[in-house]
Amino acid sequence: MPGTNLTREEAQRRARLLTVDSYGIELDLSGAQEGGTYRSVTTVLFRSAEAGAETFIDLVAPAVHEVVLNGTSLDVAAAFRDSRIALTHLHEGPNELTVVADCAYTNTGEGLHRFVDPVDEQAYLYTQFEVPDARRVFASFEQPDLKATFQFTVKAPEGWTVVSNSPTPEPKDHVWVFEPTPRISSYITALIVGPYHSVHSSYEKDGQSVPLGIYCRPSLAEYLDSDAIFEVTRQGFDWFQEKFAYDYPFAKYDQLFVPEFNAGAMENAGAVTIRDQYVFRSKVTDAAYEMRAETILHELAHMWFGDLVTMEWWNDLWLNESFATYTSIACQAYAPGSKWPHSWTTFANSMKTWAYRQDQLPSTHPIMADIRDLDDVLVNFDGITYAKGASVLKQLVAYVGQDEFFSGVQAYFKAHAFGNTQLSDLLGALEETSGRDLKTWSTAWLETAGINVLRPEIELDASGHVTSLAVRQEAPPLPAGAKGEPVLRPHRIAIGCYDLDGNGKLVRTSRIELDVEGARTEVPFPADTPRPAVILLNDDDLSYAKVRLDEESLRVVTEHLGDFEESLPRALCWASAWDMTRDGELATRDYLELVLSGITKESDIGVVQSLHRQVKLALDLYAAPEWREAGLTRWTDATLAHLRAAEPGSDHQLAWARAFAATARTPQQLDLLQGLLDGTETIEGLAVDTELRWAFVQRLAAVGLHDEEEISAEYERDRTAAGERHAAAARSARPLAEAKAEAWASVVESDKLPNALQEAVISGFVQTDQRELLAPYTEKFFAAVGKVWEARSHEMAQQIAVGLYPSLQVSRSTLDATDAWLASASPNAALQRLISESRSGVERALKAQEADAAAAVA
Structure with missing residues (x-):
């Protein structure tokens, strides 16, 4: 949409000119059940540093009826264009602006999203404002450093629930008048409106009491495991408040599971919205619960990183996202009583692989990115901002010490509460508490792009004892089109030495931690020590780098990867093998054999599921075309064998069932899927519940064995929003020219589909065994x-x-x-x-x- 961009220079000029005090926002949502538009009235009190100055306020709206600045009505036709309202002749000091507009409900997950549940045919609303979409609901100075207080007044249908950043008041005549928020940025304000189901509790500790709420649609209420969600939330409150030494900064904490949400969740102050796929309708593995817990903790960490203290401009987005990612996983790993103490294993094998992939694209960029405008930041919520940033923070903690790190964080929060910051503010606090000069570290890690490769150099004497061990660091050229130059960086790493014990397990026999700098770093390896079976660089995953094994270590790992006693070194070796496959250093057929030889011994279900995804991707994209079918056949046969061999009712059984369904290809395999659907076939312990049924239906549709009749019949069994999405994906997956044409037209030639259905149609449309058709x-x-x-x-x-x-x-x-x-x-x-x-x-x-x-x- 023209006019919706905002440059950094425009934002800086506006910030120098204005101080925003408060917003009063009145929304008439009484017609939400019918949809269309709604009346939005915004009153902004702000101060200007100059008399007679001019600026603009942002608004995306179908119609503006009235603009009144300091008591004078402006010509709307002249003032409102390109999603901006021009404000001229400002008073020095206080100014008052009122804007009356009709704003539109959306079905795109931006602004005020409206969804009608097919189960009860009721409308459900929620806002999503990051990065620049508060302006779709009310007139706002849409940039993070113009903080203000926000007071919402909302008219809604009788019997509905209205939730915002402040505690929900008792309505009067169907009108909810909320108390003003603390000073926060516009993008973390929120409204969630509709006949939502809710469960309430509180966080209590040392005289502190924080009301807690969990919300979802009534059609999902039977699946809402609120006790488990409250347990993770309280764990986060305990750990974050101790580590941050700053009490939770808002009046209450609600978590709202909302439909058709584009992201995983959003850190609205005191009113976090979360995709409602996290309310599990069917059996899922523990990896799904771990992922949900990380999301819950990530958003809770944002109440401090991002909401209490906010970046000044979007180039420091990492101050929000990297810190929330690092601290959420650290909380899972270290908090007393955590169910996921091996969360760094999951991080190494999922989020870091995302970062490595992103860092090798032509769009690679520094963690502290150069964000010129909103268009830049909208595509910058990526693996570098989240996962590489968190990896670098993990290394920083190893470099300065965990206690010193959190002491610096504590000073940072105290100094900048409810304010805005830049990189230098945080580094200054960390330098003060750690005694380290972090400017060189910052330049190398936060202000440059690209990834390093670490390789061991080992020399042995005639008896097989290590005479020399060094770490060779490489800085490969950046991808074509990327900005910047390759850089050798300082790394804090551990080196693990592993040997096979009497039970055939690879156990760590020694560990060396050191700083790696420059192209070659000597390792102080004990003299006259026999060569370990495996020498693993970056053990404990302290740094961010691609790691390679020496020839002998690679041979042992190839034979014994599943025999590591601990999950993290296994994950590091799996990740290295996957990276080598992506780089063309390890053939896809060899990667497949490595996985098949080691996955039987892999106990971590999250790692198993990552391997399932990676093998499928490798076979689909990285296998030689003439061998691909043979590779897929070998993999599918293995998935069925593992499915039949898995412990009945276990997470591994469910994971293998899904992996088998993704590639089932022979008539016998497809007959099995059909038999599991109609009950003529069973596998002991395997519950073919709603979500697993849809996985089978979509595969059968993709190979042409299910058509409209079967898909519609399955939808009749599951007439829900999720069922509607699954059915749409199945229809577009059919290997028919007319099915592809219909799907294409619904997405590309029409704009009627809501975001979630469009995503489902696209996912079904792209089938890896339909290349010729596509x-x-x-x-x-x-x-x-x-x-x-x-x-x-x-x-x-x-x-x-x-x-x-x-x-x-x-x-x-x-x-x-x-x-x-x-x-x-x-x-x-x-x-x-x-x-x-x-x-x-x-x-x-x-x-x-x-x-x-x-x-x-x-």
């Missing part, structure tokens, strides 16, 4: 993507630009078509970044396929 859509994609980007909201356009890019068409012609489009279309920076990232994936897949083909010849 090939004509490459040309259609490039013909349409620019127009879609211009016409749709950011979230909807990004789904299409990423989801429908022809990633499966791994060929030189796809790269050429992408290059031709990039050269001729002149896309804006955000769209160019997304398309370039997808192009990089095809380029990587080509290289990996060549490596796999070469392995066959060898």
Whole structure:
């Protein structure tokens, strides 16, 4: 939408001019059940540093009826254009602005999202304002450093619930008048409105009492495990308040599971919204509960990192996201009584692989990114901002010490509560408490892009004793198109030495922790020590780097990867093998054999499920095309064997059932899926519940064995919002030209689908064994993507630009078509970044396929 961008320079000028005191926001949502638009009245009190100055306030609205500045009505037609209201002739000192507008409900997950539950046919609303979407609901100075207090007055239908940042008052004549918030940024204000179900409790400790609430739609209430959610929440309150030495800063803490949410969750102050897929309707593995707990703790950490203290501008987004990620996982790992003390294993094998992938794309950027405008930040919620940033913080903690780190954090919160900060504010506090000069560290880690590779150099004497051990550090060239130069960085790492014990387990026999700097670092290895079976660099995963094994360690790991006694070194070796596969250093067929040889002994269910995803991705994209079917057949046979061998009713059984369903291909395998659906086949302990049924139905639809009749019948069994999404995905997955054309038209040629259904249709449309059927859509994609980007909201356009890019068409012609489009279309920076990232994936897949083909010849 033209006019919705905001540059850093514009924001800086506005911040120098204005101090915003308060917003009074009145919303008439009494017609929410019918939809359309709603009346929004905003009154802003602000101060200007200059008399006669001019600025603007942001608003995205179908209609503006009245603008009154300091008692004078402005000409709306002249003042309101391009989603901005021009404000001129400001008073020096206090100013008052009132804006009366009609704002629109959305179905895109931006602004005030409206959803109608097919179960009760009731409307449910929630806001999503990050990055710049408060302006879709009320007029606002939409930038994080213009904090103010916010008072909401809301009219809603009788019997509905209204939740905001402040505690919910008793309504009078269907009107809720909330108390003003503390000074916060506009993007963390919130409203959640509708006939929501709720459960209430409190956090009590040492005289402190914080009201707690959990909300969901009534159709999900039977599945809401509120006791487990409250338990994790209280664990977070205990640990964060101790580590931060700052009491929870808001009046209450509500967690609201809302429908059709684009992200995992959002840290609205005191009113966190979370995707309601985290209310589990069917059996899930413990990895899903661990992921939900991390999300809960991540958002709670944001109450301090981001909400209490907020970055001044979006280039310091990492101050929010990296810290929330690091502290949430640290809480899981270290909090007394945590159910997930091995959370760093999950981090190493999931989030860090995300970071490594992101850091090798042409869009790689420093953790402290150069954010020129809102378009930049909208595509910057990525693996660098979250996972690489958290990895670097983990290293910083190892570098300065955990106690010193949190002492610095405590000083930071006390100094900047309810204010805005830059990188230097936090580093200054950490330098003060740690005694370390962090400027060099910051330059190397936060202000440069790219990833380092660490390799061991080992020399032995004739008897097999280690005479020399060194760490060789490399800084590979940045990807083509990336900005900056490769950098060698300081690393704080541990080196683990592992040997096989009498039970065949790989156990750590010694550990050396040291700083690695420059191209080569000598390791103080004890003299006359026999060579360990495995020498593992970056043991305990303290640093952020790609790690390679020496030849002998790789041989032992290949034979005994599943025999590590602890889960974290296993995860590090799995991650290294996966990285080598992506880099074309390990053939896909060899990666498959490595996984098949070691996964039987892998006890960590999160690692098992990561391996399932990675093997499937490797076979689909990185396998030599002429061998792919053989590889998929071998993998699918293995998944069925593991499914039948797994302990009945176990997490591993469920994970293998899903892996089998994803690739079932022979008539006998597909007959088994059908038999499990209709009850003619059973596997002891396997509950074929609602979500697993849909996994089977979608696979049967994708191979042409289920059509509209069967899909509709399954939807009749599950007439819910989730069932509607699953059915949409199944329909678009069918291997029929007309099914693909219908799906394409519903997403690309029409804008009627809500965000969640559009995402479902796209996911079904892209089937890895339908390459030939999908090939004509490459040309259609490039013909349409620019127009879609211009016409749709950011979230909807990004789904299409990423989801429908022809990633499966791994060929030189796809790269050429992408290059031709990039050269001729002149896309804006955000769209160019997304398309370039997808192009990089095809380029990587080509290289990996060549490596796999070469392995066959060898």
